[in-house]
Amino acid sequence: MDIGRILFHLLFTAxxxxxxxxxxxxxxYRLGLxxxxxxxxxxxxxxxxxxxxxxxxxFLINVILQKKNFREPVRGxxxxxxxxxxxxxxxxxxxxxxxxxxxYAMEDPYQFALPNFLxxxxxxxLYEQTVNYVSILVLTGLGFFAWRRWxxxxxxxxxxxxASAIVIxxxxxxxxxxxxxxxxxxxxxxxxxxxxxxxxxxxxxxxSIGVANSSADIVFQIMWWGHIITVFSFMLYVPTxxxxxxxxxxxxxxxxxxxxxxxxxxxxxxxxxxxxxxxRVEDFPWPNLLDGMSCIECGxxxxxxxxxxxxxxxxxxxxxxxxxxxxxxxMPEVASARAGKTPEExxxxxxxxxxxVINSHEGLSEEALxxxxxxxxxxxACPVGNNQVNAIIEMRRHLVLAxxxxxxxxxxxxxxxxxxxxxxxxGAHTRADWADGLNVKVLSEAEDKNVDVLYWVGCAGAFDExxxxxxxxxxxxxxxxxxxxxxxxxEEGCSGDSARRGGxxxxxxxxxxxxVDTINGYxxxxxxxxxxxxxxxxxNEYPQFGGNFEVIHHSEYINQLSKDGxxxxxVADDAKTGKYTYHDSCYIxxxxxxYDNPRDVVKKVSGGKIEEAVDHHSKGLCCGAGGAQYWMEExxxxxxxxxxxxxxxxxxxxxxxxxxxxxxxxxxxxxxITDGVKAAEKIDSVKVxxxxxxxxxxxx
Numbered sequence: 001m002d003i004g005r006i007l008f009h010l011l012f013t014a015x016x017x018x019x020x021x022x023x024x025x026x027x028x029y030r031l032g033l034x035x036x037x038x039x040x041x042x043x044x045x046x047x048x049x050x051x052x053x054x055x056x057x058x059f060l061i062n063v064i065l066q067k068k069n070f071r072e073p074v075r076g077x078x079x080x081x082x083x084x085x086x087x088x089x090x091x092x093x094x095x096x097x098x099x100x101x102x103x104y105a106m107e108d109p110y111q112f113a114l115p116n117f118l119x120x121x122x123x124x125x126l127y128e129q130t131v132n133y134v135s136i137l138v139l140t141g142l143g144f145f146a147w148r149r150w151x152x153x154x155x156x157x158x159x160x161x162x163a164s165a166i167v168i169x170x171x172x173x174x175x176x177x178x179x180x181x182x183x184x185x186x187x188x189x190x191x192x193x194x195x196x197x198x199x200x201x202x203x204x205x206x207x208s209i210g211v212a213n214s215s216a217d218i219v220f221q222i223m224w225w226g227h228i229i230t231v232f233s234f235m236l237y238v239p240t241x242x243x244x245x246x247x248x249x250x251x252x253x254x255x256x257x258x259x260x261x262x263x264x265x266x267x268x269x270x271x272x273x274x275x276x277x278x279x280r281v282e283d284f285p286w287p288n289l290l291d292g293m294s295c296i297e298c299g300x301x302x303x304x305x306x307x308x309x310x311x312x313x314x315x316x317x318x319x320x321x322x323x324x325x326x327x328x329x330x331m332p333e334v335a336s337a338r339a340g341k342t343p344e345e346x347x348x349x350x351x352x353x354x355x356x357v358i359n360s361h362e363g364l365s366e367e368a369l370x371x372x373x374x375x376x377x378x379x380x381a382c383p384v385g386n387n388q389v390n391a392i393i394e395m396r397r398h399l400v401l402a403x404x405x406x407x408x409x410x411x412x413x414x415x416x417x418x419x420x421x422x423x424x425x426x427g428a429h430t431r432a433d434w435a436d437g438l439n440v441k442v443l444s445e446a447e448d449k450n451v452d453v454l455y456w457v458g459c460a461g462a463f464d465e466x467x468x469x470x471x472x473x474x475x476x477x478x479x480x481x482x483x484x485x486x487x488x489x490x491e492e493g494c495s496g497d498s499a500r501r502g503g504x505x506x507x508x509x510x511x512x513x514x515x516v517d518t519i520n521g522y523x524x525x526x527x528x529x530x531x532x533x534x535x536x537x538x539x540n541e542y543p544q545f546g547g548n549f550e551v552i553h554h555s556e557y558i559n560q561l562s563k564d565g566x567x568x569x570x571v572a573d574d575a576k577t578g579k580y581t582y583h584d585s586c587y588i589x590x591x592x593x594x595y596d597n598p599r600d601v602v603k604k605v606s607g608g609k610i611e612e613a614v615d616h617h618s619k620g621l622c623c624g625a626g627g628a629q630y631w632m633e634e635x636x637x638x639x640x641x642x643x644x645x646x647x648x649x650x651x652x653x654x655x656x657x658x659x660x661x662x663x664x665x666x667x668x669x670x671x672x673i674t675d676g677v678k679a680a681e682k683i684d685s686v687k688v689x690x691x692x693x694x695x696x697x698x699x700x
Contacts, residue, residue: 005109009102009104013100015100016100018236019236030239031251033332033335034293034327035286036286036331037282037331040287054258055253055258058253058385059254063254066083069083069383071381081137085175089134110220110224128182128199129196129198131178132182132199136175136179138171142171155299156298156317158297163243167237167238170233170237173227174230180206183201183202184203184217184219185220186200186202188217244293245293245295249296251290251294252287252291252384260592261376261591261592266544269506277394278391279398281330282334282350282355284323284394285394288390291388294384295321295324298383300382301316301317306375306646307373307646309621309649310643311636312371314367314371315363319363319364320386322361322364325361358395358399366405370406370407373629374389374626375590375626376586376590377590377619379590380618380619393500397505400502406502409632409633410628410631412425421459421493422459422493422494424463426463430463434462438472439479442487442488443486443522449486451484451485451486451524452484452526453483454486454524454527455487458495458667460667461667462492464667466674470530473690480567493515495512495515495531496509496512496515497534498630499511500537502628512537512544513545515538516547519549520546525549526551528552529551529552530665530667530690532587532591533626535551535552535553535588539551553588554665554691555598555601555691558692559597562601562695567695569695571606571698575605575606575609578661579609579659579660580606580659580662581654582598582616582663582665583654583669584598586623588665588666589618595617601691606661613654623666623668623672624647624650646672647673647676648676651673655677655680655686659686660687661688662688663690663691663694664688664689664690
């Protein structure tokens with residue numbers, strides 16, 4: 001046997017064994033840390049959680065087809081070049097692995113190619129040419145990402161990132177060694193001579209500098225080894241770097257649960273051992289920890305975050321990245337403390353450890369956690385399936401339930417919800433006063449309690465003076481359409497959205513269960529509401545408490561009434577001289593994918609035209625009220641030129657459209673945008689109206 005092939009085999013085998021053992025151990029080690037977190041599924045229906053069909057679809061759409069990456073088309077295309085380049089290279093690298101492992105038994109392992117072995121020389125030639133072109137595309141993608149990071153210095157990216165430089169260099173080396181090696185193959189007599197455009201051109205360059213025949217064979221072998229050593233180096237480095245997203249992001253998408261985007265996890269408050277929120281690293285549900293390992297630190301979440309865009313300390317990327325670092329630093333101690341102990345002994349041993357994460361880093365500060373509007377822009381933007389909002393809510397729950405830490409304003413809102421079932425603290429007995437004189441059926445007072453639809457008014461629609469008008473106008477629309485509807489009146493309570501997203505899960509569950517019992521008591525199956533927060537809560541979260549209803553937002557309901565011919569909406573008198581724009585509510589838009597219904601309604605009034613703001617649809621900028629922010633004071637740093645109120649920034653975008661009417665479909669949005677228009681001193685020239693008001697004013 002040729003001594004050269006024996007040495008080839010021994011050297012390759014050593015690399016192969018070391019790289020694969022380290023690679024697998026690194027992955028298993030990190031998965032072990034992740035699953036030392038709290039067990040979690042976001043839905044109690046085990047069958048739904050184990051929906052393999054849903055998970056395969058999630059994996060196919062988001063990993064294989066790269067759907068979320070294409071939210072940013074140029075970056076998506078460039079990432080696709082790199083991603084699909086890796087897939088194409090799978091056969092190429094597999095060929096090298098087979099040649100290395102079995103090289104001692106081959107006449108010339110350098111010539112082994114899997115396509116040639118399986119399908120013949122023609123197929124192999126086609127594959128080799130595909131690899132050449134793909135290599136150019138991968139290098140193009142790498143060049144683009146290097147330009148964005150180090151020349152453009154795009155927001156959200158760390159320009160001082162040695163990890164990115166290492167990985168870009170490694171991938172570039174894989175491409176370059178392949179191209180140069182394939183070019184040398186066209187020159188060497190021992191290999192095929194069917195050159196394509198790219199390898200032929202590279203071969204000509206080799207020949208122009210004096211490389212020919214036997215020397216080209218040596219060049220190819222050098223490139224072959226350069227490529228395979230880089231592959232093994234990549235395997236050693238990637239699992240321990242931020243580029244571990246290559247491994248963990250697919251896990252993230254495959255382990256996703258088939259639950260609504262707008263549903264938070266339900267704490268078991270009856271379990272005396274239940275963890276009320278998360279601060280200690282081991283108390284976080286494992287999906288939050290998996291998010292950390294999946295994060296590529298691309299900064300898309302940071303760029304889209306309304307708090308970060310307006311100069312606040314909140315950075316969703318920092319939340320996830322620092323949570324990962326805390327896990328890697330502290331979870332090994334937890335795993336060690338639990339090893340070989342009974343559950344009781346393990347709990348006692350872990351309790352003695354310092355594993356708290358809140359305030360362990362500025363990215364995890366209380367100020368950052370309370371800056372979140374829960375608008376879901378970060379989650380929508382994340383290309384690897386992370387849910388930053390869930391992690392933030394977990395920590396808010398700990399602050400509120402375990403430490404009673406919250407702002408005085410939020411504490412007051414909680415107290416008002418507890419005492420009067422509304423955040424304003426207005427007497428609960430006045431909840432139906434807005435409907436005086438409208439002849440609205442109140443179920444508790446009516447002899448005939450049968451209705452086709454329950455109108456859920458919501459706290460804003462019942463107690464806020466500005467929004468009472470919207471409630472009355474929506475009633476007029478339903479009466480015009482001859483809808484058989486009713487309200488709960490004083491039996492309606494706060495839906496609890498602000499309580500839950502403000503971290504007070506205990507208060508939320510009390511409110512939610514009371515409302516569910518009341519609605520079920522009347523046998524109601526269909527609910528319509530003008531409040532996106534109530535809509536999302538009742539539709540997506542009340543099923544956790546036995547409340548399974550058909551819930552419709554008033555934008556959809558009004559649009560359907562119009563389509564069915566039950567109301568005739570005319571074009572407004574100012575449609576020819578004025579312009580209309582629409583502000584997307586996060587809780588009917590990003591949370592529930594309702595973008596077209598409110599726009600269809602506005603177009604009926606505006607004559608079919610809408611001026612879109614720079615951020616709209618799934619990229620719409622939050623008004624600043626969500627996540628219980630409506631009840632908290634928003635702090636502006638006067639020394640920071642980027643610092644401003646979120647509603648001011650959003651209102652500025654809407655005013656920039658030149659619109660004379662700003663349409664909304666949320667009681668909190670209308671308040672925030674109206675305040676923004678007043679601050680801009682445009683209130684005399686720009687109207688802010690709910691879609692129900694626009695329709696009520698223009699019903700024929």
